[in-house]
Amino acid sequence: MPGQVRPVTDEQDGLLAYLAQMRYVIKLAAFGLTPEQLRATPSASALSIGGLIKHCASTEESWMTVVRGEHQPMDYEAYERNFRLAEGETVEELFAMYDRVAEATEKTVRDIGDLDHQVPIDHSVPWNPADHDFWSLRWVLLHLIQETARHTGHADVIRETVDGAEAYPLMAAAEGWPETAWLKPWKPAV
Numbered sequence: 001m002p003g004q005v006r007p008v009t010d011e012q013d014g015l016l017a018y019l020a021q022m023r024y025v026i027k028l029a030a031f032g033l034t035p036e037q038l039r040a041t042p043s044a045s046a047l048s049i050g051g052l053i054k055h056c057a058s059t060e061e062s063w064m065t066v067v068r069g070e071h072q073p074m075d076y077e078a079y080e081r082n083f084r085l086a087e088g089e090t091v092e093e094l095f096a097m098y099d100r101v102a103e104a105t106e107k108t109v110r111d112i113g114d115l116d117h118q119v120p121i122d123h124s125v126p127w128n129p130a131d132h133d134f135w136s137l138r139w140v141l142l143h144l145i146q147e148t149a150r151h152t153g154h155a156d157v158i159r160e161t162v163d164g165a166e167a168y169p170l171m172a173a174a175e176g177w178p179e180t181a182w183l184k185p186w187k188p189a190v
Contacts, residue, residue, distance in 0.1 A: 003171055012115055015141040016106055022148035023102055026053055028167065029155035030091055031174045032188055039085055042161040049158050050085040050094060052151045057098040058082035059147055063140055064101075064108050067119050074124075105144075112137060163189060 001024045008014035029049045030038055038050040059082075065072045085094065115138035121128050135143075159165050165186045171177070172185035179185060 002175075003168065011138070012109065012113075015115075015138065015145070016109060019105070019141060019145050019148065020102065022145055022152055023056070023098060025167065025171075026056055026148060026152040026155050027095060027098065028170050028174055029053075029152070029159045030094075031170050032165070032186065033091070033159075033162070035090070037162050038091055040158070040162050043158060045154075047083065047154055047158060048085070049155045049162075050089070050091065051083040052155045052158070053094055053098060054085060054089075055083050056148050056151050057094070057101045060105055060144055061101045063144060064105050066122075067112070067117070067137060067140055068108055069120075109137065109141065115141075 001021065005014075005017045005021045008017050030053060033049065039048050041048050058079075062072060115136060117137040118134035119137060119140055121132055121135055123130060156167050159170070169184060169186040172179075172183055173187065177183070177185055
C-alpha cells in the first residue's frame with residue numbers, strides 16, 4: 001500500500017480507505033521486530049507496539065458489534081488484556097486477526113450502506129455526550145480513524161525508542177522502495 005491513500009470515489013469509500021491506511025501504518029510499526037521487541041514497553045507507559053495493534057483491532061471489532069446492534073457486555077479485564085500480547089501470540093496471528101476485523105468492518109459498512117445509520121450511544125460511560133442518543137455510522141468511522149491514528153503515533157514513538165526506526169523508512173523497506181538521497185529504507189541493525 002502506498003504512503004498516500006488512493007483517490008476515493010465517494011465519502012464511504014474515502015472513510016474506509018483512510019481507515020485501511022491507518023491500519024496499514026500501525027502494522028508497519030511492527031515490521032522487522034522480534035517477538036521481544038513487539039512486546040517491549042520502553043517508554044514511561046505500559047504500551048507496546050503489539051499491544052497497541054491488538055487494542056486497535058479489538059476496539060474496531062467492538063465498535064462494529066455496536067453498529068450491527070449486537071449485544072456486547074462490558075468486560076474491563078478483557079479490555080485491559082487487549083493492550084498486551086499474550087505469551088505465545090505471534091505477529092502473524094495478530095495481523096490475521098486484524099485483517100479479519102477489517103474485512104468484517106468493510107462488509108458491515110457496505111451492507112448498511114448509509115453513513116447516517118444510527119448507532120446507539122452508550123450512556124453508562126461519562127465520556128459520551130448525555131444530550132444525544134445516537135452516533136452516525138459516519139461518526140463511528142471517523143472515530144476509528146482518529147483512534148487508530150492516535151495509537152499509530154504512540155507506536156511510532158515506541159518503535160523509534162526500540163531501534164530508531166521511523167515510519168517512512170519502515171514503509172520504504174516493507175514495500176521495497178529504492179534508496180534515494182533523501183529516503184533510505186530501514187535495515188535491521190547488524
